Amino acid sequence: MSIAGRDFRELRLEDLNRSFGMLNALKGVSLSVKRGEFIALLGPSGCGKSTALNCLAGLLTLSGGSIWLDQTRIDRLKPEERGFGMVFQNYALFPHMTVRRNIGFGLTMQRRPKEEIARKVEEALAIVRLSQQGDKLPGQLSGGQQQRVAIARAIVIEPPLVLMDEPLSNLDAKLRLEMRSEIRRIHDLIGSATIYVTHDQEEALSLADRIVVMRDGTVRQVGTPAELYGRPAHADVAEFMGYRNVLPARVLDGSGSGCIQVSVGGAALEGMAVEQRPADQAIVAVRPDDLRPASDGPVAAIVESTQYHGREFYCSGRASDGTELYFCSPQPVRKGERVLLAADPARVLIYAGTP
Numbered sequence: 240m241s242i243a244g245r246d247f248r249e250l251r252l253e254d255l256n257r258s259f260g261m262l263n264a265l266k267g268v269s270l271s272v273k274r275g276e277f278i279a280l281l282g283p284s285g286c287g288k289s290t291a292l293n294c295l296a297g298l299l300t301l302s303g304g305s306i307w308l309d310q311t312r313i314d315r316l317k318p319e320e321r322g323f324g325m326v327f328q329n330y331a332l333f334p335h336m337t338v339r340r341n342i343g344f345g346l347t348m349q350r351r352p353k354e355e356i357a358r359k360v361e362e363a364l365a366i367v368r369l370s371q372q373g374d375k376l377p378g379q380l381s382g383g384q385q386q387r388v389a390i391a392r393a394i395v396i397e398p399p400l401v402l403m404d405e406p407l408s409n410l411d412a413k414l415r416l417e418m419r420s421e422i423r424r425i426h427d428l429i430g431s432a433t434i435y436v437t438h439d440q441e442e443a444l445s446l447a448d449r450i451v452v453m454r455d456g457t458v459r460q461v462g463t464p465a466e467l468y469g470r471p472a473h474a475d476v477a478e479f480m481g482y483r484n485v486l487p488a489r490v491l492d493g494s495g496s497g498c499i500q501v502s503v504g505g506a507a508l509e510g511m512a513v514e515q516r517p518a519d520q521a522i523v524a525v526r527p528d529d530l531r532p533a534s535d536g537p538v539a540a541i542v543e544s545t546q547y548h549g550r551e552f553y554c555s556g557r558a559s560d561g562t563e564l565y566f567c568s569p570q571p572v573r574k575g576e577r578v579l580l581a582a583d584p585a586r587v588l589i590y591a592g593t594p
């Protein structure tokens with residue numbers, strides 16, 4: 240059976256498990272993906288992102304669970320029978336084949352007619368904007384161009400799903416940004432679904448329709464970039480999403496309907512409870528760019544370091560009780576200077592529990 244090129248409405252991962260000996264790399268991962276969606280699998284190194292992707296591709300077998308494309312169970316099919324497009328970090332192009340032959344390789348293996356292969360290869364070349372480079376060898380192309388060839392090779396088979404594993408990691412910062420918008424443009428153009436593995440939260444935020452945050456082989460949260468940026472469901476997800484200040488706190492006043500007052504860094508700070516209202520112990524999460532010097536700010540800190548970041552300064556300081564705080568300042572601050580810091584309560588997230 241082959242499902243290559245097939246249209247679909249929904250891809251479902253049901254309770255996926257994968258172990259390597261004693262290590263459980265995937266522990267009950269479930270997810271539903273609609274056609275046309277761009278999904279980013281985001282998480283720290285070793286959390287199971289690549290394992291999940293390789294199980295989807297058919298390069299790894301599952302230890303438990305199932306994968307469904309609409310009503311068809313596909314987790315026992317070989318990779319070529321699934322017909323998904325794959326793009327890896329290291330391009331994996333054949334060095335002795337021209338760009339055209341690299342792109343057409345999958346179609347040649349499927350024994351498609353020559354004219355059809357030639358036509359589809361030209362279409363794919365045009366999509367990735369490499370029409371002039373078709374006769375070159377991969378070694379004659381830049382890293383960004385080679386990655387475009389890899390993308391063309393993945394999409395030329397008209398896959399229902401394109402799987403990408405950290406495809407931009409080998410490129411320099413400027414090219415990474417350029418290729419980011421290229422990847423999204425190509426995704427929108429071909430209309431299939433993309434599952435994109437990354438550990439770079441900025442990449443996930445800017446590319447994806449939905450982000451799946453993984454940790455220790457489990458899915459911690461699935462949400463839109465705005466949901467994950469503004470309201471992570473758990474303190475550990477917040478930490479991963481750039482809330483550099485994740486601090487233990489004591490609830491001072493939790494009686495109000497919206498705001499809760501907590502003690503942090505030896506001072507009282509107001510914030511919003513996420514999900515469960517904490518009773519006594521809490522965790523506070525604030526982004527450095529939401530904690531700023533203010534003449535009437537409640538949290539006093541002595542500046543320990545400052546870095547110039549163009550528009551503003553990225554600083555660390557120590558509160559009276561020894562808590563380390565990260566904050567941003569539009570004005571230069573000096574090491575050893577005492578600053579008062581404040582944050583908009585709507586940008587201070589409070590979680591029940593202890594870190």
Ligand SMILES: Nc1ncnc2c1ncn2[C@@H]1O[C@H](COP(=O)(O)OP(=O)(O)OP(=O)(O)O)[C@@H](O)[C@H]1O
Pocket residue numbers: 259262264282283284285286287288289290291438
């Ligand atoms: N072939 C393998 N044999 C044994 N253990 C493996 C194998 N592949 C992965 N693992 C382990 O499974 C866990 C998940 O690995 P995985 O590569 O999926 O993580 P990841 O989130 O993709 O990390 P990274 O961002 O570093 O690539 C890790 O602890 C890893 O060491």
